[in-house]
Amino acid sequence: xxxxxxxxxxxxxxxxxxxxxxxxxxxxxxxxxxxxxxxxxxxxxxxxxxxxxxxxxxxxxxxxxxxxxxxxxxxxxxxxxxxxxxxxxxxxxxxxxxxxxxxxxxxxxxxxxxxxxxxxxxxxxxxxxxxxxxxxxxxxxxxxxxxxxxxxxxxxxxxxxxxxxxxxxxxxxxxxxxxxxxxxxxxxxxxxxxxxxxxxxxxxxxxxxxxxxxxxxxxxxxxxxxxxxxxxxxxxxxxxxxxxxxxxxxxxxxxxxxxxxxxxxxxxxxxxxxxxxxxxxxxxxxxxxxxxxxxxxxxxxxxxxxxxxxxxxxxxxxxxxxxxxxxxxxxxxx
Amino acid sequence: xxxxxxxxxxxxxxxxxxxxxxxxxxxxxxxxxxxxxxxxxxxxxxxxxxxxxxxxxxxxxxxxxxxxxxxxxxxxxxxxxxxxxxxxxxxxxxxxxxxxxxxxxxxxxxxxxxxxxxxxxxxxxxxxxxxxxxxxxxxxxxxxxxxxxxxxxxxxxxxxxxxxxxxxxxxxxxxxxxxxxxxxxxxxxxxxxxxxxxxxxxxxxxxxxxxxxxxxxxxxxxxxxxxxxxxxxxxxxxxxxxxxxxxxxxxxxxxxxxxxxxxxxxxxxxxxxxxxxxxxxxxxxxxxxxxxxxxxxxxxxxxxxxxxxxxxxxxxxxxxxxxxxxxxxxxxxx
Numbered sequence: 001x002x003x004x005x006x007x008x009x010x011x012x013x014x015x016x017x018x019x020x021x022x023x024x025x026x027x028x029x030x031x032x033x034x035x036x037x038x039x040x041x042x043x044x045x046x047x048x049x050x051x052x053x054x055x056x057x058x059x060x061x062x063x064x065x066x067x068x069x070x071x072x073x074x075x076x077x078x079x080x081x082x083x084x085x086x087x088x089x090x091x092x093x094x095x096x097x098x099x100x101x102x103x104x105x106x107x108x109x110x111x112x113x114x115x116x117x118x119x120x121x122x123x124x125x126x127x128x129x130x131x132x133x134x135x136x137x138x139x140x141x142x143x144x145x146x147x148x149x150x151x152x153x154x155x156x157x158x159x160x161x162x163x164x165x166x167x168x169x170x171x172x173x174x175x176x177x178x179x180x181x182x183x184x185x186x187x188x189x190x191x192x193x194x195x196x197x198x199x200x201x202x203x204x205x206x207x208x209x210x211x212x213x214x215x216x217x218x219x220x221x222x223x224x225x226x227x228x229x230x231x232x233x234x235x236x237x238x239x240x241x242x243x244x245x246x247x248x249x250x251x252x253x254x255x256x257x258x259x260x261x262x263x264x265x266x267x268x269x270x271x272x273x274x275x276x277x278x279x280x281x282x283x284x285x286x287x288x289x290x291x292x293x294x295x296x297x298x299x300x301x302x303x304x305x306x307x308x309x310x311x312x313x314x315x316x317x318x319x320x321x322x323x324x325x326x327x328x329x330x331x332x333x334x
Numbered sequence: 335x336x337x338x339x340x341x342x343x344x345x346x347x348x349x350x351x352x353x354x355x356x357x358x359x360x361x362x363x364x365x366x367x368x369x370x371x372x373x374x375x376x377x378x379x380x381x382x383x384x385x386x387x388x389x390x391x392x393x394x395x396x397x398x399x400x401x402x403x404x405x406x407x408x409x410x411x412x413x414x415x416x417x418x419x420x421x422x423x424x425x426x427x428x429x430x431x432x433x434x435x436x437x438x439x440x441x442x443x444x445x446x447x448x449x450x451x452x453x454x455x456x457x458x459x460x461x462x463x464x465x466x467x468x469x470x471x472x473x474x475x476x477x478x479x480x481x482x483x484x485x486x487x488x489x490x491x492x493x494x495x496x497x498x499x500x501x502x503x504x505x506x507x508x509x510x511x512x513x514x515x516x517x518x519x520x521x522x523x524x525x526x527x528x529x530x531x532x533x534x535x536x537x538x539x540x541x542x543x544x545x546x547x548x549x550x551x552x553x554x555x556x557x558x559x560x561x562x563x564x565x566x567x568x569x570x571x572x573x574x575x576x577x578x579x580x581x582x583x584x585x586x587x588x589x590x591x592x593x594x595x596x597x598x599x600x601x602x603x604x605x606x607x608x609x610x611x612x613x614x615x616x617x618x619x620x621x622x623x624x625x626x627x628x629x630x631x632x633x634x635x636x637x638x639x640x641x642x643x644x645x646x647x648x649x650x651x652x653x654x655x656x657x658x659x660x661x662x663x664x665x666x667x668x
Contacts, residue, residue, distance in 0.1 A: 062667070091425035098461040099463070103460075129433070
């Protein structure tokens with residue numbers, strides 16, 4: 001029997017989602033929900049691994065991320081959205097999987113190594129943070145996920161998950177856990193408005209899906225272009241010019257974008273004119289999302305109920321997975 | 335309001351219990367169950383941290399340990415016996431506590447350091463084994479345990495638990511988790527029949543609570559005494575002589591034991607005579623336990639139901655603890 005494709009993906013609720021999330025993952029999920037069974041997890045437990053001193057921040061953003069999901073068009077009839085902390089089976093699986101991974105293997109994980117440096121955790125590393133790839137293996141396998149959309153930099157996480165799956169199936173002489181395939185995002189990462197490689201809330205270089213027209217305008221107007229393009233008549237550089245990167249992705253009239261690029265490179269096209277076009281383009285993109293979001297914000301109970309309904313569905317699947325796991329681990333006492 | 339004293343203790347189900355367990359902990363629990371609320375945990379999840387490749391062994395011994403508990407007189411009306419793997423809240427708490435402990439702190443734990451060496455885990459340390467003191471903090475706090483009977487060598491475990499409790503209460507501005515006090519066993523560790531410091535199944539130097547009269551006899555007859563006491567008429571040494579250590583602990587006639595010691599030291603008392611006395615003493619001690627155990631073995635369903643009933647009671651308390659924990663961690667979505 002061919003295995004059903006089950007997609008597992010999600011976000012850490014540490015801030016509202018931005019257009020970088022849209023380009024990098026949300027757009028993809030909108031397509032995937034029409035093809036496969038899809039679970040989208042709001043990863044509050046994982047968010048706590050480096051925000052454990054800020055539970056209010058995590059709590060607040062669970063609803064914000066839920067709002068973003070529904071506003072962009074994730075359909076609760078097609079996509080099961082759930083809250084990680086409400087699935088105890090993830091913690092139970094994590095405990096079992098920790099036996100199958102060595103400490104040195106965790107310390108070698110290149111993604112975690114980078115993140116440890118970013119967070120200044122080198123001298124004092126919380127054990128929960130080092131372990132989180134094991135918790136991710138539990139996130140994926142608790143719903144028997146087989147397809148996990150990730151960026152290139154997250155590939156070591158899928159490899160770690162599959163190592164655990166293979167060890168588990170070998171030791172407990174079973175095939176209850178499926179391996180997962182990575183689905184590498186086609187679109188490369190969206191740069192921040194300041195030109196840095198990654199858009200992120202903490203860098204202050206993000207355009208949020210919930211930004212007001214004024215905020216969008218302000219952020220586009222201060223956007224990084226070509227620092228050497230000082231006068232309108234000078235030729236400007238298109239590569240690394242964030243305004244063009246965004247136009248490439250969001251402007252529906254790509255023929256016109258090509259013409260603008262040519263004009264910009266030969267000189268005679270000012271940044272302000274270009275930015276005004278991008279403001280219109282971004283506003284056309286964000287406006288319907290913002291409107292839906294504002295509607296949903298009026299009824300936060302509805303949004304929370306969507307999350308709780310999805311969590312209930314996920315719990316049901318998680319219980320079935322644990323039933324299988326307990327059986328092969330001989331922990332099925334009842 | 336004064337905090338109720340709640341005892342939490344337990345065993346890893348890796349073999350049937352022996353008289354070393356009786357002297358070191360079971361006797362103490364029989365006394366504690368008349369004074370305090372007492373939970374005794376069959377730690378199958380912890381047993382898996384260094385037996386994850388042997389789930390059958392762990393499974394089989396859950397019932398064996400349950401049999402030993404009831405045979406020595408743990409009373410399910412007074413002592414709540416439960417199975418660790420059936421309390422998912424322990425795994426959930428462990429995940430939260432892992433954020434509050436650094437990897438280097440875990441690596442400094444002197445008890446774990448010793449155990450890593452004993453198990454040959456230096457080169458390849460399963461993450462679950464390094465983490466198990468954090469899981470123990472969850473075991474204790476899930477029932478809001480305040481008194482934990484331990485050997486001296488386990489004191490670092492209680493200290494680790496209390497560090498976590500203090501961090502948790504400080505960060506989440508609460509006092510929902512109580513600190514635990516160690517209750518150091520009065521009786522020193524029982525040596526093995528071979529004279530080595532510790533009685534243990536793996537050393538083959540244990541007298542089990544389930545041993546037959548023949549096994550008891552054989553084990554006492556091969557017991558370590560004074561290697562220099564070659565002829566009956568020679569003076570013998572009492573210190574380090576296991577037969578006398580056991581007589582000290584199990585012989586009801588301590589006046590006679592004192593007289594025998596004197597005779598042994600001055601010469602004229604043979605080991606065989608002494609061992610025959612110890613066989614009678616041990617048989618008088620084990621016989622009623624063995625009889626009760628054999629009765630219970632006829633109805634393993636009864637024993638399993640005792641464990642499941644205790645687990646159900648513990649689940650109820652664990653749910654209350656998690657309710658408190660979720661509230662202060664802002665994870666109370668419902």
